[in-house]
Amino acid sequence: MQPATVGADFATITEAHRRLYWSVAPAVLHQAVAEHANLGSALLADTDGIARRVIASALAESLLLAGRIQFFDLRRPEAADATFVRALQAAGEADDSLLGAAVLGHSAFVPGWAGQRENAAERMRAARTYARRGACPAELLAWLHAVEAECLTRCGDHRQALSILRQAEDTLAVGSEHPRPEWFTWFSATRLAAFKGNTELAAGLIPQARTTLEAVLTDLPETDGKQRVVVLGDLAAVEAAAGRPDSACALLEQALDQLSVTWYATGMERIREARRALAPWQESDAVRRIDDRLYSWSATLSSLQR
Known part of the structure; x- marks a missing residue:
């Protein structure tokens, strides 16, 4: 078994990757993030208690970042879809419903950009369900509105998309008592x-x-x-x-x-x-x-x- 400090050590590297995303070349960073995620997957078997949960949460974030790079930066939607599945599994290990909502929201982009409206809508329903289970901040809820609107835009329903974007604006204006998670940096x-x-x-x-x-x-x-x-x-x-x-x-x-x-x-x-x-x-x-x-x-x- 690994020492109790291994969770915090692993999470520290995940946080560094989060910041590096905005400046490091995508292909280079993706390689590092993918290897880091492989390490996290191996460490899960050698930890328990709080350390295991910390590693699972950081692993979910790492896999989410890897999927984002694959989808948005490198345009590899099939690979991203598979990575989002792994990210959701890790979020489940951590029992982190907000991370689950973020993963599912990202996964909706894959069918949404391909014009598969029903598939995207189903993933968005799942994302909203996960968001309701946690202390969801207004920013995350507004982002889910924005994701749904973009999927609708890609599928040609501009009127409904604009309506949902107005809901997102209202959600941000009202705000909430819940703080945004540290990993929620893209909105x-x-x-x-x-x-x-x-x-x-x-x-x-x-x-x-x-x-x-x-x-x-x-x-x-x-x-x-x-x-x-x-x-x-x-x-x-x-x-x-x-x-x-x-x-x-x-x-x-x-x-x-x-x-x-x-x-x-x-x-x-x-x-x-x-x-x-x-x-x-x-x-x-x-x-x-x-x-x-x-x-x-x-x-x-x-x-x-x-």
Whole structure:
């Protein structure tokens, strides 16, 4: 059996990975997180009592982080889905219902982004059930609303998505007495507005989307480079939809600059979506400059490898 201190030691590394996510290259960090999770799985068999529960909770967080990297940063949805199952198992070992809700909420993205509305809805029902079992803070509940709204947006139900996003805004405004867990670092009022701006764009509400996304870009912290790429891509798509190709290209230049610092597959997808919206102006110098950057030797090889 391992000493009682092993739980805290393992959790310390998990916390470090949590912070490293925002700056370390995804493929590099994923390798470290995956190996750390393998260690945690082995340690579960050699611990009991409080140490075992601490390790199980930290293991669930590590596997959740690994799944997030696989899904959002590397765009490997099948691998992410399997990792989320392992994360839920670890959360069950820890009997941590809020971690379970977070895992299930993330798992809903997999069918939701694939247009499988019923599958995503079932996972969201499970996530809300787990959230009710614990002392759920307003931020986590609002995030679950935002996840459901994004799944609906991907499935084409923009009206219902906007309605649920208003519920999320109301939930944050009311707040709750329960503090957010330390591991809940990926959501805020600004992030909620980013969800809303994307849905407004998908719904064709171009002036509203521009207002929302410009405010998000102003409020995002400098350290949030991954989200900045996404917002810049969405804003570029807004400008393209408004018939302003030069403005769209200027935003895409900024997004590509940020992407060269912080790789984010989801951000690259948004850039490509905006570029497709620029098809009517593809012979212009501004759009050709974007293509030169999108399809440089290094960028093309990097994209194919990923």
